[in-house]
Amino acid sequence: MLERGEVANSWRRERWDSLRLLTPNWQSRLPGLRYEGRDPDGYMTVGEVTEFIEHFAKVSRAPIRTGVNVTSVRRAGDGYHVTTSHGEIHAQTVVIASGACNEPAVPQFDDAVPASVEQLTPFDYRDPAQLPDGRVLVVGASATGVQLAAELRRSGRPVTLSVGEHVRLPRTYRGRDVLWWMDASGLWDQRYDEVEDLTRARRLPSPQLAGTPERTTLDLNALDAMGVELVGRWAAVRDGRALFSGGLRNVFSLADLKMERLLDTFDEWAKTDGFEPEASPPERFAPTRVPESTRLQLDLRSGEIRAIVWATGFRPNYSWLDVPVVDTKGQLRHDGGVVDSPGLYALGLPVLRRRKSTFICGIEDDAREVIGHLTRYLAVRR
């Protein structure tokens, strides 16, 4: 196992200070390792996640070589030639486990933003003190965007949040963590070959969730109540002005309707699986409040906005992969982790084999199947 930095490198270097895991502690289960602390319903801090992964590296006795950066993988003979910062390796098979979030994805018009406005990505951001005083424009309302908007607002700064399509979820539902429902109802186990629109499922933004000790919901109504200004999706920059979509109401409707459908699914499952007697009754949440009027444009040169935080998602970086298996959108071409090149595999990508693929508790089933394929491949060739 090659690791460019230390074990849990991205958790050490590419996360902001206040971040906590979105999944409750009890869901942090890996083969032979379960959470045994005193707060099963809590959410690990970045430091705790780092320790958890380090601990797993030890107990699993994974043969990890840290500080080894892979600079190239190319097809050679019956396998792959791997070039690293510490020499060359020939491997019959390669498993890519570098993840889907290697770099922040920032829209093209970031270069149209005047230099007087500071720009940060979630990789640069650590805490509010880093930012100048004054209004902050947070772009993107998925997990990262809503968390940073809330934190920046609490720091006393006025915050404007640009909202596109998003996934709304309550933190708890009928007395349980909403991710308990995803797990228990079997939704997370839904396989990639059963999902109706796999491309869409793989592109789904992270839900509006935050892991906090209070287990509070961090949807747009919560942000509105905190005084965060909501505007539509950032559509363009013209003459130094950011122009926002007037379609905000519909992205609210889409998210509200999808959340309701999901809660219906949970209720249906609860009824048929006899869970209901112990649960509190079904809940429905108020629709996302539509502001009286929203700003359609914002003058970036006026000095009103002092900083922009791009919470517009992440993308993988395969610049080191010299095998033609990356599509025009920069995504790996694979069928459930079996990459379109013999002996090449992937793990830990969105909906790789199941909806839970990118969660800690989701890797075990995926890894078993992908490695099963890999061992059969090696056996046939021997």
Added chain:
Amino acid sequence: MTTVANGVNVQALLEAREVLKGAPEAAQFTWRASAKWQGGVHSTIKVQSFFGLGEEQNHKEDWAFEADHPEVFAAEDSGITPIEYLLVGLASCLTAGVASVAQNRGIQLRSVESTVEGAHDIRGILGADSDVRNGFNDVKVTFTIDADASKQEIEALVAQSQKRSAVFDALTNPTNVTVEVA
């Protein structure tokens, strides 16, 4: 799945989607209209040809539209007001979307009606107040739909039709517009 008859050939659209995924150049369309001044603030607009799927295409018929302004604008009212054509475009686009999405989701429609209202402060176009914009301040569409579906499913149809609407996008998001003299 029970078959529903909303008259939308969803199969053809889904097949086109698959084909165009691998052929983005064929997906490049140019829509055209040509206008001719008729005197006063009246013009006639003709729509006939367009470009798409790599070649010139034609509507089955030549279509002509009259645009003018009403008598309260001291005009002849020989046709509807240009900004009303935006409402025509929005209503027809969303309605087509509702029908297509319903067909795709197996929902039988019985009737789909809508009203579209655009709130317009005409002090903008008259130059009476430079703080007032020329265009709509607000557009509201109200659908009344009778279908074999729950209220939630009907709301989802309307939401999805906005998500995939060319006119809704063109109205809610800025578009580069170039106007030249030939």
